[in-house]
Amino acid sequence: MVPRVVFGRGSFNQLNDIIAPKRLSSHAPFIFLVDDVFKGNVWLTSRIPLSYQDKILYISANEEPKTSQVDELVEQLILTNKELPSGIIGIGGGTILDLAKAVAIMLTNTGNASDYQGWDLVKNPAVYHVGIPTISGTGAEVSRTTVLTGPERKLGINSDYTPFDQVVLDPELTKDVPKDQWFFTGMDCFIHCIESLNGTFLNAFSQSYGEKAYDLCMEVFMDDALSAEDSQDKLMMASWHGGMSIAYSQVGVAHAMSYGLSYLLGTKHGIGNCIVFNHLEEFYPKGVTTFKNMMRLHKIELPQGICASLDDHHFDTMIDVALSLEPLWENAIGKHWKKTITRDKLKALYQKM
Ligand code: NAD
Ligand code: ZN
Known part of the structure; x- marks a missing residue:
């Protein structure tokens, strides 16, 4: 189960208080994976707390997450940072939440994401990861899986390390969903x-x-x-x-x-x-x-x-x-x-x- 959750309209404003104690060092950034529908949306993005080398990566949700996409993101994060990230924070719908979970897992497990599609194949605990849904329904914010399309199949990485360490449920973030x-x-x-x-x-x-x-x-x-x-x-x-x-x-x-x-x-x-x-x-x-x-x-x-x-x-x-x-x-x-x-x-x- 997700061990920590906050709920409430405006609770997104607490993000800094929630994640700051989890920072490992000034070289270990928080990486925010954000649905690119929010690019240029000052109402949301101005409240993302960035310090040191923290980064926002905007990701399109036009296609559902792929194992190859997870592998590329993980490689990019490893190559561009001196240390493993302090945390991965997914802000978006099921697509972005699943990507955030998978990236957090693959930062600490060797091989390719497709090696872990199935049940209980993940060996090492994931990097600290936080889920912030902006559309409601999939349950990806609470589930024990991250559904990925791989070379051979569409199947989840189901494991005890998959669930988020923290979820922020702010229903106000869903107000502009078509x-x-x-x-x-x-x-x-x-x-x-x-x-x-x-x-x-x-x-x-x-x-x-x-x-x-x-x-x-x-x-x-x-x-x-x-x-x-x-x-x-x-x-x-x-x-x-x-x-x-x-x-x-x-x-x-x-x-x-x-x-x-x-x-x-x-x-x-x-x-x-x-x-x-x-x-x-x-x-x-x-x-x-x-x-x-x-x-x-x-x-x-x-x-x-x-x-x-x-x-x-x-x-x-x-x-x-x-x-x-x-x-x-x-x-x-x-x-x-x-x-x-x-x-x-x-x-x-x-x-x-
Ligand atoms: P999604 O994340 O694909 O988003 C759907 C669309 O809504 C996108 O265009 C996105 O940009 C837009 N959107 C999201 N939030 C918005 C907002 N606040 N305002 C305006 N537009 C917004 O949709 P979804 O249905 O949440 O997720 C589907 C994915 O979830 C699939 O990949 C599916 O496999 C996965 N899923 C996972 C689980 C799980 O347990 N892990 C369960 C069910 C589904
Ligand atoms: Zn479903």
Whole structure:
């Protein structure tokens, strides 16, 4: 679990007080990985506390993080600094938070990031790392994984060293998120809840967090009367609880199939989950009905026909990626999932998207 967290509108202002005691030396800088959507945004960047050789690196979130990108960033940091950084601070959405976690791990572990995709392969504790989400939903701020696309697969570095040492939850940072993106990333949280609560891995720990996150999502996405500030506050806590819920369970069908879309077509996580989930009535009837009501209420249109021009080879690639995520299927369907989840079934589902 994340050992330290602060919550509150304006809590971003405490960043200096939080990190200053963690500085190792004047040659060991804090490196701020910041979503480049904030480049030139004085409201946010003027409050990033820079001293000595601290640096801001602006990173585009147009593409989800890659293992090669992590390796390049780590090499750059090692070559340009005399000492290991005092800390890595990620400020952005799931893309930037995952990058920050992965860079912190790879600064103290040899080899390439792709060597550590999987479960509990990381040997050494990471550099001190702080997560500051600016959009809510993925739960990346609280989770034990950092999801990376590697040469062979899209898979997380899941380890006890992955979670942030400190998280700053300031809902005000999410105020300028565009409406569609707010919905897609928020639905990632809603789908985490549905997949966790309807999964065979569910236990009392996951259920307690999952139910809370679900209730918060219902307020945020179904209650018109909620103020913008309440909505931002509640969605940030929904994301946190949704992430905690899957920490001790798993995601399910939507995530498995969405990873296939992402691997082949580069479809981003939030929107990809929505595109898939829209066709999963068979697996999650109540959740999908609620999801469609939410889409209607917020006038969200999903892209159609994204698989229309794909050939059999493409479908095979997506199906391979989806089926390789065995724990997700086992959670969703049960131990004997291979009896019902066939390649033909997945192809037919992909063809609808
Ligand atoms: P994102 O980080 O990709 O950001 C989406 C868009 O929103 C980007 O264009 C970004 O620039 C913009 N944005 C972010 N904050 C903004 C703000 N305050 N104002 C205006 N624009 C803003 O989106 P995401 O959905 O948060 O993250 C998706 C990533 O998270 C994927 O890479 C996925 O694999 C990963 N993920 C990780 C976990 C985990 O547990 N580690 C869980 C789920 C998803
Ligand atoms: Zn997700």
